[in-house]
Amino acid sequence: MGEILRRFVFPKYRGKIVFGTLCKAVEVIFDLITPVIVASMIDVGVTNRDQGYVVRMCMVLIVLAVVGFCFTLVCQKMAAVVSQGSGTDIRHDLYAKVNQLAPADLDRIGTPSLVTRITNDVNQVQVTVALGIRQIIRWPILAIGSMVCAMLIDAQLGLVFLVCTPAIAVVFWLVMSKSVPLFGELQSRLDEVSLVTRENLSGVRVVRAFRQEGREDERFHKAADDQTQTAVTIGKLSSLLNPATLLVMDLGIVAILWMGGARIDVGDLTQGEVIAFVNYMTQMLVSIVYVANLVITINRGTASAKRIMEVLDCEPQITDEGTTQVELAPGTLTSGVALALDHVCFTYDGAPRPAVDNVTLRLGAGGSLGIIGGTGSGKSSLVNLIPRLYDATAGEVRVFGHDVREYPFTQLRGLVSTVPQQASLVSGTIRSNLCWRDSNATDEELWRALELAQAADFVRGKDQGLDAVVEAGGKNFSGGQRQRLTIARALVGHPRIVVLDDSASALDFRTDASLRQSLRSLRSELTCVIVSQRVSAVMSCDQILVLDHGRMAGLGSHTELMRSCPIYREICLSQLRPEEVGA
Numbered sequence: 001m002g003e004i005l006r007r008f009v010f011p012k013y014r015g016k017i018v019f020g021t022l023c024k025a026v027e028v029i030f031d032l033i034t035p036v037i038v039a040s041m042i043d044v045g046v047t048n049r050d051q052g053y054v055v056r057m058c059m060v061l062i063v064l065a066v067v068g069f070c071f072t073l074v075c076q077k078m079a080a081v082v083s084q085g086s087g088t089d090i091r092h093d094l095y096a097k098v099n100q101l102a103p104a105d106l107d108r109i110g111t112p113s114l115v116t117r118i119t120n121d122v123n124q125v126q127v128t129v130a131l132g133i134r135q136i137i138r139w140p141i142l143a144i145g146s147m148v149c150a151m152l153i154d155a156q157l158g159l160v161f162l163v164c165t166p167a168i169a170v171v172f173w174l175v176m177s178k179s180v181p182l183f184g185e186l187q188s189r190l191d192e193v194s195l196v197t198r199e200n201l202s203g204v205r206v207v208r209a210f211r212q213e214g215r216e217d218e219r220f221h222k223a224a225d226d227q228t229q230t231a232v233t234i235g236k237l238s239s240l241l242n243p244a245t246l247l248v249m250d251l252g253i254v255a256i257l258w259m260g261g262a263r264i265d266v267g268d269l270t271q272g273e274v275i276a277f278v279n280y281m282t283q284m285l286v287s288i289v290y291v292a293n294l295v296i297t298i299n300r301g302t303a304s305a306k307r308i309m310e311v312l313d314c315e316p317q318i319t320d321e322g323t324t325q326v327e328l329a330p331g332t333l334t335s336g337v338a339l340a341l342d343h344v345c346f347t348y349d350g351a352p353r354p355a356v357d358n359v360t361l362r363l364g365a366g367g368s369l370g371i372i373g374g375t376g377s378g379k380s381s382l383v384n385l386i387p388r389l390y391d392a393t394a395g396e397v398r399v400f401g402h403d404v405r406e407y408p409f410t411q412l413r414g415l416v417s418t419v420p421q422q423a424s425l426v427s428g429t430i431r432s433n434l435c436w437r438d439s440n441a442t443d444e445e446l447w448r449a450l451e452l453a454q455a456a457d458f459v460r461g462k463d464q465g466l467d468a469v470v471e472a473g474g475k476n477f478s479g480g481q482r483q484r485l486t487i488a489r490a491l492v493g494h495p496r497i498v499v500l501d502d503s504a505s506a507l508d509f510r511t512d513a514s515l516r517q518s519l520r521s522l523r524s525e526l527t528c529v530i531v532s533q534r535v536s537a538v539m540s541c542d543q544i545l546v547l548d549h550g551r552m553a554g555l556g557s558h559t560e561l562m563r564s565c566p567i568y569r570e571i572c573l574s575q576l577r578p579e580e581v582g583a
C-alpha cells in the first residue's frame with residue numbers, strides 16, 4: 001500500500017489530503033469538547049435549575065454540530081476526489097502496463113486475474129484511500145483524546161480505561177491474526193470466478209452446442225461458493241469484534257457508574273463529571289471498533305495494492321529498449337534474404353519440452369513459405385517468433401539480415417505484419433479496424449487491401465462502405481468475413497513480410513485460392529509465410545516446412561517433399577486425391 005500511496009496518492013493530492021484531514025481534526029476536537037459542555041449543563045444548569053444556561057449550552061452544541069457537519073462534508077469531498085482520482089490514475093497505468101507486457105507475461109499472470117486487478121483490486125484501494133482520509137485521524141485521536149480528557153477529570157476513575165483498552169486490544173489481535181491472511185485468498189477466489197465467467201461467456205455458443213450449461217453452472221457455483229466461503233469466514237471472524245468490544249465497553253461503563261457513584265456520595269466527583277466519563281468511555285470504545293474496521297479495510301486494500309504492484313512492477317520479458325532504427329541497405333527489401341531462422345528453439349515458460357526445436361531455413365524477399373503440420377506441432381509458436389511476440393530461447397531469427405532483437409518494435413512490426421489464428425476485430429468501423437497499421441491510410445489504400453483480401457465485395461455491399469459499423473468482437477460479421485477483414489488490415493501500411501497463421505481457415509476453397517493468387521501478384525514487394533492445415537493452401541509455396549512435434553520433418557518444394565518426406569506425403573494423400581498432389 002505504501003508504494004501505491006507514494007506513487008499515485010501523495011505526490012498529486014498532498015494538499016487535498018492535508019486539507020481533508022485538518023477538517024476531520026476540527027470535527028474531532030468538537031466531539032471531544034461536547035462531553036465537557038454536557039457535563040457543565042448538568043453541573044451548572046440542571047443542578048442550579050438555570051434554564052437560561054441550559055438553553056445557551058444547547059445553542060453551543062447545535063452550533064458545534066452544524067459547523068462540525070460542514071467540516072465533515074469538506075473532508076468527504078476531499079476523500080472522494082483523492083480516491084477516485086488516484087484510482088483512475090492507477091487504472092490508467094495498469095492498462096498501459098498491460099499493453100506493454102509480452103504474451104508470455106500475460107500467460108503467466110492470466111487474463112482473468114488482470115481483469116480482477118484492474119477492476120476489483122483498484123476499487124479496494126480506492127475504498128481504503130477514501131476511508132483513510134475520512135477516518136485515519138478521527139478515530140485514533142478520538143480514542144486517545146477521550147482517554148486523556150477522562151484522565152484529566154479524574155485519574156483514579158481513569159484506571160477503568162487502562163483496563164478496558166488492553167482487553168480490547170487482545171480481542172483485535174485474535175481476530176486480525178486469523179482474518180488478515182484470508183484477504184489475499186479472497187481476491188484469488190475472485191480471479192477464479194472471473195476466469196469461469198469469462199470462459200463461459202466467450203465460449204457461449206460451444207457451451208450451448210454441446211449442451212454443457214449444467215456443467216458450466218456447476219463450475220460457476222463451485223468457484224462462487226469457494227469465494228463465498230472465504231468471505232463468510234472473514235465475515236464471521238470480523239463479526240466477533242463488535243459484540244466482544246461492546247461487552248468490554250458495557251463492563252467498563254458499569255465499573256465507572258459503580259465507582260463513580262461512590263465518589264459522588266463522598267463529594268469527590270459531580271454527577272456531570274461521571275456522565276462525561278461515561279460519554280468519553282463510549283466514545284473511546286466506539287472509536288476502537290472503528291479503528292478495527294479501518295484496520296480490516298487497510299489490510300484488504302494492502303492485499304489488493306500488492307496484486308496491483310505485481311503487475312506494475314512486472315518487467316516485460318520482451319522489450320525493445322536500447323534498439324535504434326535499423327538502416328537497411330538499398331535493395332535488401334526486394335532482393336535480400338527476407339527471413340532466416342538459424343537453429344531456432346523455443347520453449348514456453350514451465351513447459352517440459354520445446355514447442356519449436358532446432359528449425360533452420362532461409363526465405364528470399366518476395367518468396368513464399370508454407371508451414372504445415374499436425375495440431376500442436378509448433379506452427380503458431382514458430383511464426384510468433386518473427387514479430388517478437390515471443391523470443392527464441394536458442395538460435396537466431398533474422399529479418400532482412402538483422403536479428404529481430406536489433407529492431408525497435410515499431411520498425412519490426414512495420415516490416416512484418418501478422419494475421420493471428422483468431423480473427424480479432426474491435427468495436428468501431430471497418431475503417432477504424434483497417435487503419436491499425438497506418439492511421440493515415442487513404443481510402444484508395446484501404447480498398448486495395450480489401451480487394452487483395454477478397455473482402456471488397458461484401459464491404460461494398462454495406463450502405464456505409466468503409467464506415468460500416470463493426471460491433472464488439474466483430475460479431476456482426478461472419479467468421480470468413482472477419483478473417484478477410486483481418487487479412488486486409490495486415491496488408492495496409494506496406495508490410496514487407498506477411499504472416500498468415502491459419503487465418504484463412506474459414507474461407508471457402510475458391511476464395512482461399514483467389515486470396516493466394518492475389519498475394520502472389522505482390523511478389524515484388526511482399527514475402528508471404530502461410531501457416532495452414534490445408535495442403536491446398538501451401539502446396540504452391542516456394543518452400544514448405546513440415547513440422548512434427550516442433551521439429552523439422554521436411555523442407556522443400558511440394559514436388560521435393562512428396563518424394564522425400566513421408567509425413568508430408570501422408571498429409572497430402574489424407575486431404576487430396578493422388579492425381580491432385582502429383583503422387
Ligand SMILES: Nc1ncnc2c1ncn2[C@@H]1O[C@H](COP(=O)(O)OP(=O)(O)OP(=O)(O)O)[C@@H](O)[C@H]1O
Pocket residue numbers: 107348349351355373374375376377378379380381382421
Ligand atoms: N501459451 C502457451 N503456453 C504453453 N504452452 C503452449 C502455449 N501455446 C502453445 N503451447 C504448446 O506448444 C505446442 C505447440 O503449439 P502451437 O500452438 O504452436 O501448435 P500449432 O501447430 O500452431 O497448433 P494448431 O495447428 O492446433 O494451431 C503445443 O504443445 C501447445 O500445447
